[in-house]
Amino acid sequence: MAVVESALVAVVLVSAFLVVYAYALYPLGLWAVASVAPATVPQWERDEPPKVALIIAAYNEEAVIADKLENSLELDYPDEKLDIVVFSDASSDRTDDIVRSYADQGVRLERIEGRVGKTACQNAVAERVDAEVLVFSDANSMYEPDAVRKLVSSMGPEVGCVVGELRLSRETDDVEGESIWWQYTRFIKEYESKLGSVVKGNGAIYAIRSEAYVPLPADAISDFAEPLSIRSEGWRVVYEPDAIAREHTARSVDAELRRKVRITTRSWHTVAQYLHLLNPLRYGFFSVKFASDTVLWWSTPMLSAVAFVALGALVTLTGSFLYLVPFSASVGFLLLGLVGYLLEDGRRKVPNLFHVPYYFLVGNYSLLVGAWNFVNSRNVVTWETANK
Secondary structure (H helix, E strand, O other), rough: HHHHHHHHHHHHOOOHHHHHHHHHHHHHHHHHHHHHHOOOOOOOOOOOOOOEEEEEOOOOOOOOHHHHHHHHHOOOOOOHHHEEEEEOOOOOOOOHHHHHHOOOOOOOEEEEOOOOOOOHHHHHHHHOOHHHHHEEEEOOEOHHHHHHHHHHHHOOOOOOEEEEEEEEEOOOOOOOHHHHHHHHHHHHHHHHOOOOOOOOOOOOEEEEHHOOOOOOOOOOHHHHHHHHHHOOOOOOEEEEEEEEEEEEEEOOHHHHHHHHHHHHHHHHHHHOHHHHHHOHHHOOOOHHHHHHHHHHHHHHHHHHHHHHHHHHHHHHOOHHHHHHHHHHHHHHHHHHHHHHHHHHOOOOOHHHHHHHHHHHHHHHHHHHHHHHHHHHOOOOOOOOOOOO
């Protein structure tokens, strides 16, 4: 019995340590290293702004595409230096007609037949535009007026990709995209960027130097795989928090969960394709970031489940108060998340006591489903609009 108990304790301690490292020790380590390491602030190398192609992804976006185009036409960037291009992935609603109605204002429609998915569309359009910088955006992402200018300002000579800042809100309240979680991820991006390159992009707002663009397989998740590909080629991928896009979150729990599962499924496939980035001899500290912020971090749901089951076994085996306390705390956290799930309807703000555990558990569940889909060789190439 003592041997079994010792083995279970070891499982709990190792699993718990890895989870704590991924969520807390890694961000704190970034902050500690960045506080003593010299930071370089990348800047566009010429006084004249580059020519930019704003490439907007659209599939059946008739509800928001006009607002997006109005928003794009109001951007604080020289008109003669900004091309607005919408690619329609074989939309079957009025999206294409609405985009064509803006042709006299310089908006260009690129319809891609065959419903080939976002990444394949981006590859095709990237070849058709003539610009020094490609800015990729979603149809429901509304930019602050200076967003493109801010992205370009961070495109230093060594920078191949600049990731902007996405802020989320709902129709009836402004929760800033589950504010606690987004503040946490912004912290990580900020300090990863100070120490060379960030690991993850954001499909709502990111810019790529055209010469650094890497065509991707159609099943790759472009805003994650593209920055990794660019980093693989030796470019930096930096974060510009002042380049801001805003989106409304999905109006239902089911819609948000479907979106997360789609993203995590494709992301697991992408991780498997970029395991070479774990080689520190070639990629230095970025390998530590990739291992910590992606491979390990996305494994935390499995590690947490293992620790929970082992704790439950220890409680059953020994009845010790030492094991009962953390096990009870874990059960309590799950119950708080369940209450958050029951209260969440997309129309009102749920108290953080319930909302934060709920949001955390939804994210972890989506990682589990995505991992399961990956193990079973399932992937998602096309996408649906999320605000439903």
